[in-house]
Amino acid sequence: MKKTYLALSVAAAAVAFSAQSAVAQDYQMEVNAGYTSYSYDAGGDDSALGVGFNYYLEKVRTSGKPLAEAAFLGHNSNVGVSYKNTDKADVTDLGLNGEYWFEKIYAAANLTRYDDAVDDGINYDLRAGYMIDPALLAYVGLEDGDGYFESVLKLGAKYVTKIGSNNVNLEGQYATSDGESVISLGGDYYLNNELSVGAEVGIPSASGAENEIELRARYFFMPNISAQASYTLNSDYVDGDSALGLGVTARF
Numbered sequence: 001m002k003k004t005y006l007a008l009s010v011a012a013a014a015v016a017f018s019a020q021s022a023v024a025q026d027y028q029m030e031v032n033a034g035y036t037s038y039s040y041d042a043g044g045d046d047s048a049l050g051v052g053f054n055y056y057l058e059k060v061r062t063s064g065k066p067l068a069e070a071a072f073l074g075h076n077s078n079v080g081v082s083y084k085n086t087d088k089a090d091v092t093d094l095g096l097n098g099e100y101w102f103e104k105i106y107a108a109a110n111l112t113r114y115d116d117a118v119d120d121g122i123n124y125d126l127r128a129g130y131m132i133d134p135a136l137l138a139y140v141g142l143e144d145g146d147g148y149f150e151s152v153l154k155l156g157a158k159y160v161t162k163i164g165s166n167n168v169n170l171e172g173q174y175a176t177s178d179g180e181s182v183i184s185l186g187g188d189y190y191l192n193n194e195l196s197v198g199a200e201v202g203i204p205s206a207s208g209a210e211n212e213i214e215l216r217a218r219y220f221f222m223p224n225i226s227a228q229a230s231y232t233l234n235s236d237y238v239d240g241d242s243a244l245g246l247g248v249t250a251r252f
Helices: 003-017 067-073
Strands: 027-039 044-062 078-086 091-102 106-117 122-133 136-145 152-163 165-175 179-189 195-202 212-221 226-232 242-251
Touching: 044 067, 044 091, 067 152, 067 165, 067 212, 106 136, 165 195, 179 212
Parallel strands: none
Antiparallel strands: 027 044, 027 242, 044 078, 078 091, 091 106, 106 122, 122 136, 136 152, 152 165, 165 179, 179 195, 195 212, 212 226, 226 242
8 A cells, every 4th residue: 555655646746846847858768767666475585786878870850749748749760678687586687678660650569578486588578550640640569579478469559639728648559368368448648748547457357366566657857857657556456456657768
């Protein structure tokens, strides 16, 4: 419960400071760092630290856009690397990722090398999509690799639009594997171009599995620096498990 209060406090603080509006600033590189604290209903806890870097092939223009969605709205192709270490589980993940737009065609790939106490291998996440509208992406995807018993097929969409005078990000995905499926629905509401609050719910078809619920917020307190927080309940659809995430992103 204390972690829930902490996550909500971070979001409230972001709202309080949102009056100090940041001035948009273009960028071509992005660095992020994050910390996640896990709490398990069966007992025990764990934590993870991660860092990442993305390079955009062309400068990302931010003027007039929600800062968190500038690269998506600009169709900015990019490549990146990431590293994550989970402490007690003794798991290390090293990732390579990329997104590419060619006119209305979209492609993305994420390759992850994992190493834990008993095994290691490579997992991948591939997507191919089409921009139905400059701000509406529909895609199909495939997740597979050494850490999967069965391939995961995905069908999803992402849409950035306006409700009244404010921007919203809407996302939905259907994923299926070995007869089981998960429907994920989420969204972010932009109080202004610097501040967003959002939520996502994952609804699994498996009998007895709980819905996963995430609450999140992100605030650009400087034109090129943001802080973000998230709280997830029933992490990975296990009743009572939770995760609190905190992060910071810098752009250059």
